[in-house]
Amino acid sequence: MLNFYFNNANYLWINNEFVEWKTANVHLMTHSLHYASSVFEGIRTYNGKAFKLEEHIDRLFDSAQQLMIPVKYSKSDIIIACKALIEKNNLTNAYIRPLIWKGAESSRLISSLLSTNVMLAGWEIPKRIQQPMNLCFSNWINIPPQTIPIQCKSGGRYTTMIISKTESENQGFDDAILLDWRGYISEATTSNIFFVAHDKIITPIADACLNGITRQTVFAIAKKLGIIAEEQYIKPECLIDYQACFLVSTSIEIREVNVINFTALKNHNLQVEKIYDLDNSVTSVIKNYYNKLVNGEEDI
Template sequence: MNENALCWLNGTLLPLSAASIPVNDHGLLYGDGVFEGIRIYGRRAFRLQRHLDRLVLSARAIALNIPYGCDDLTAAIQQLIDAFDAESGYIRVMVTRGPGSLGLNPKGCEQPNMIIIADQLSMVDQTSREQGARLIISSVRRLPADGLDPRIKSLNYLNHILAKIEANHAGVDEAVLLNAQGRVAEGTADNIFIVRDACLLTPPCTEGALEGITRELILDLAEAAGIEVRVQPLGVYDLYAADECFLTGTGAELIPVASIDQRRIGQCPGPIFRKLQQDFAAVVAAECQR
């Protein structure tokens, strides 16, 4: 943890090390809550409204009332950024169900906790970011949509954590989760893209992928650049046979992939990745100018 990390907790700004919530909060007891991750560039929150809209939809999907409106959250996030000691960083917005009984019934949870953290986040080291990340296919499957819809960014990420543990044990950077049918869903905290014959491909959200905001932007940038785009189911073979592969996400930003299960990807970083990375940086610069 960065010693300069800050927290906005239910209207109070304080050092992250001083922030606390009750131990009987159902967010802690059961992972009952929702969250968003937002990048800070040039002391501005990137695509903030889009993230807050998704937070509201996630909360609505689990019948959780957010105790602040979007205007209040926007002001709170800006207050946090203004007090933060860096030009760039990462914001985590969380809404927990709040304190209640030790039973899992949320009926007695009357006061949700609103937590906003400003800190630094790096998904991989600088060498992997420049030369490419190493991936494995995890044995952990993505939860099916009829169990927990992947569009809900809930606080319960246990199956993703187990996949990340596998990656740690294998000595690699990241793991790919498959869905129950054995098709590609996503990484532990990122969406996945491949390039095949100059065509950009990524799984649809119905396969278990999060409706990523960076994913959405990359698809738009690719179409604007005249790159053929297909959103279609992918198998493990498609990953192994890819000309290029890369990860996207608010935390990840854009990360090229060098290998999957010790199979080298054709080009890393490849020309389409480099083009999209350049265009992504241009959008960030345009939207986050002071």
């Protein structure tokens, strides 16, 4: 049954064929359901054109390589398929989800019998007013890069994120910030975090968080606009001194943060919460430029 959330999602592209959404399925013994042996991407389209499509597909293949999942298609094959899916489903402002996963030929952890499957889904995103976000700190730390490839966008990477997001929403917040194993700010559950310190922007060094494509885009925008952008190791105590904060990702684009709550950081002598400036000029100019960029009105 078609979920109301997936607007215009009439067809999926699966292993070089278009399949009707309502008939698409996988076997219950699919390896990736049991062992999280999958990699994926999230791509936005604006006015029918996918933004940063090549960069997303590059990362998809890099992720598959890091998980040692062989892919029989080329990058250009998947790029062409993405464009065909957009046309097939008549998508304009939409979300595209590429997924690579292992099949159901074996229940063993590792097996040469396992097939590799590739899927592309796409659906229209209704326009909504983006409200500023209220954040808390997670009780969990982000997965250290010594445990899994930190730049690999794999299903297993998001277990900690799911727990953290669920706990934050149960407490009445929109999302959670995770610290890394050293106690530095890492990222939110599905987005990178930036802070405004006077006239410059600061974000965590990407050795313990995903170096997101939107994160990279913000750096390029800052350079274009002459705004200083720095990567730093950021302690929670530093957040008190910053004037503004925003999250960035493909799905939420650039979203202002209203409040960060520090209650979960019991070993830090911090106030209960920090309220940030929602009308910060640095945040506004970057966000406005990003909105023009994705709609083809500006370049970097």
